[in-house]
Amino acid sequence: MVEKSSQKVALITGASSGIGEAIAHKLADENYRLVLCARRQEKLAKLTEKLKEKNSGILTLKVDLRQEADILNMFNTVRNQWGGVDVLINNAGLGHKEPLMTGETEAWREMLEVNVLALCICTREAIKDMSDRNQGHIIHISSMSGHRVPLSSGVYAASKYAVKALTEGLRQELREANKNIKISSISPGFVETEFAEKYNNSKEKAQALYSSFPVLKPQDIANAVSYILSQPDYVQIHDILLRPTQQKS
Ligand SMILES: NC(=O)c1ccc[n+]([C@@H]2O[C@H](COP(=O)([O-])OP(=O)(O)OC[C@H]3O[C@@H](n4cnc5c(N)ncnc54)[C@H](OP(=O)(O)O)[C@@H]3O)[C@@H](O)[C@H]2O)c1
Numbered sequence: 001m002v003e004k005s006s007q008k009v010a011l012i013t014g015a016s017s018g019i020g021e022a023i024a025h026k027l028a029d030e031n032y033r034l035v036l037c038a039r040r041q042e043k044l045a046k047l048t049e050k051l052k053e054k055n056s057g058i059l060t061l062k063v064d065l066r067q068e069a070d071i072l073n074m075f076n077t078v079r080n081q082w083g084g085v086d087v088l089i090n091n092a093g094l095g096h097k098e099p100l101m102t103g104e105t106e107a108w109r110e111m112l113e114v115n116v117l118a119l120c121i122c123t124r125e126a127i128k129d130m131s132d133r134n135q136g137h138i139i140h141i142s143s144m145s146g147h148r149v150p151l152s153s154g155v156y157a158a159s160k161y162a163v164k165a166l167t168e169g170l171r172q173e174l175r176e177a178n179k180n181i182k183i184s185s186i187s188p189g190f191v192e193t194e195f196a197e198k199y200n201n202s203k204e205k206a207q208a209l210y211s212s213f214p215v216l217k218p219q220d221i222a223n224a225v226s227y228i229l230s231q232p233d234y235v236q237i238h239d240i241l242l243r244p245t246q247q248k249s
Helices: 018-029 041-051 068-082 105-133 154-176 195-200 203-212 218-229
Strands: 009-013 033-038 058-062 087-090 136-141 181-188 239-242
Touching: 009 018, 009 068, 009 105, 018 033, 018 041, 018 087, 018 218, 033 041, 033 068, 041 058, 058 068, 068 105, 087 105, 105 136, 105 154, 105 181, 136 154, 136 218, 154 181, 181 218, 195 203, 218 239
Parallel strands: 009 033, 009 087, 033 058, 087 136, 136 181, 181 239
Antiparallel strands: none
C-alpha cells in the first residue's frame, strides 16, 4: 500500500560517499524522505544510522547503475512504498584517468554507462512519477569537465559534456510538453571525496591534490542543491559552476 505523506521524496544516486552523502544530510535536514542508492550497502547502512535522528523516512537500495534491471526495480520499489519521486539527484559518477591514445575500453565503458546512460534511465523513470504528480525537479551533478577538457581526461570530459547536452535537451523537451518539472545542473571543480583516489588509482596522488590548496567540500555542493531547490516555481537554475578559488582551470 502506498504511504501518504506531505513530505517530498528525494532520490539520490551514489549516496554512499562524497557529494551524494552530503546531499543526503542536507535534504534530511530539510525534511525530505530519502531514497539512497549505491552498490556499497554497508556504507548506506552507516549513513542511515546517522540520518535516523533527523528523518524517519529513509529507504536504502543496493543498486548497480550499470544494470538497467536494478534501476527499474528501484523505481518500482519507491512507487510501491511512497508513490514515486519528487526530486531526483543524478549524482553517481566516476572518472578514470585513461587517455584517448592508450586507455582501457572497460574504463571508458564504465564512465559512459554510469555518468551518461544510467543518468538518462533514472531521468526517464523519474519523469514518469513526476508527470503523475505534476511536479518535480531533476538535478544532474555534472563537472567543470563538462565545460573544458583536462589533459588525459577526454572520455570523462566527454561524459560530462554529454550531461551538459542532456540538461539543455531535457529543458527543451519539458518546456515543449508543458510539464511542471524543472531540470538543473551543478558543475563543480575539485571536491574532496573518494573521486580523486579512484581517478588516479592512488591514495597518495589524491592526498597530494587535496592538500595542494583548499578544495571544495561535499557540503558546498549540497548547499548548491539546496539553493536550486529553494527557488520559486518560475525560476529554473540551469547550471551552477563552482571552483575552489585557487583552482587554475
Ligand atoms: N570530487 C570531485 O572533484 C568532483 C568534481 C566534479 C564533479 N564530480 C562529480 O560528482 C559526482 C559524485 O562524485 P564524488 O566526488 O562524490 O565521488 P565518490 O565519493 O567516489 O562517490 C561516487 C558515488 O557514485 C556511486 N557509484 C559509482 N558507480 C556506481 C554504480 N555502478 N552503481 C551505483 N553507484 C555507483 C558510488 O557508490 P558505490 O561505489 O557504493 O556504488 C558513490 O556513492 C560524480 O558524478 C562526479 O563525476 C566530482
